[in-house]
Amino acid sequence: DAKTTQPPSMDCAEGRAANLPCNHSTISGNEYVYWYRQIHSQGPQYIIHGLKNNETNEMASLIITEDRKSSTLILPHATLRDTAVYYCIVRGAPSNTGNQFYFGTGTSLTVIP
Amino acid sequence: GAGVSQSPRYKVAKRGQDVALRCDPISGHVSLFWYQQALGQGPEFLTYFQNEAQLDKSGLPSDRFFAERPEGSVSTLKIQRTQQEDSAVYLCASSLRLAGGVGEQFFGPGTRLTVL
Numbered sequence: 001d002a003k004t005t006q007p008p009s010m011d012c013a014e015g016r017a018a019n020l021p022c023n024h025s026t027i028s029g030n031e032y033v034y035w036y037r038q039i040h041s042q043g044p045q046y047i048i049h050g051l052k053n054n055e056t057n058e059m060a061s062l063i064i065t066e067d068r069k070s071s072t073l074i075l076p077h078a079t080l081r082d083t084a085v086y087y088c089i090v091r092g093a094p095s096n097t098g099n100q101f102y103f104g105t106g107t108s109l110t111v112i113p
Numbered sequence: 114g115a116g117v118s119q120s121p122r123y124k125v126a127k128r129g130q131d132v133a134l135r136c137d138p139i140s141g142h143v144s145l146f147w148y149q150q151a152l153g154q155g156p157e158f159l160t161y162f163q164n165e166a167q168l169d170k171s172g173l174p175s176d177r178f179f180a181e182r183p184e185g186s187v188s189t190l191k192i193q194r195t196q197q198e199d200s201a202v203y204l205c206a207s208s209l210r211l212a213g214g215v216g217e218q219f220f221g222p223g224t225r226l227t228v229l
Contacts, residue, residue, distance in 0.1 A: 042222055043206070044206075046217035046218070046219070087155055100148075100172070101156070101158070102158070103156045105155050
């Protein structure tokens, strides 16, 4: 699975959009981009995933560049409860082996009142 | 509560003791994963079950680590002769789809193991 690169930390003002970047320059054609977040002392929580097209759900939007070498997770109106570590993960098609997630160290997002 | 549950939430062990960590996945979920998360790091894969079959154990750090899921539901991660470097949060995740599928894995809250 492709390695991802994320900034170690970011701040965002409450109520503003939080834009979290991720580089995955070695991604291959059948690999998906996933985003998870982990609030302190909790297990990771799924946010969104995508292959080529931009995706939106009730939590966030995922923007994937046309060459798929980078992506951005957008939290449209950040709240204090969005303070967490955000992980960008690239994962290939599921198989009996090698289907685990490689989390890396993520981006620690702090939402400031 | 229909989520993944883990017990105990906290475990303190003396070096050399054996420990057993339990995971109750979401009912009906075929895939089950164990991860280890050291302080300040992201989770790292340990092992994967498809129903009762352990299909991937490539992440288990040593032969002191053993996992089972005998009836394809509850899973137990056992660590024998614990060492201080085993101190970490152990996370369990489950998924409805085979091999985790394309979609989310649901994580439990984790068990924090401290080895003294």
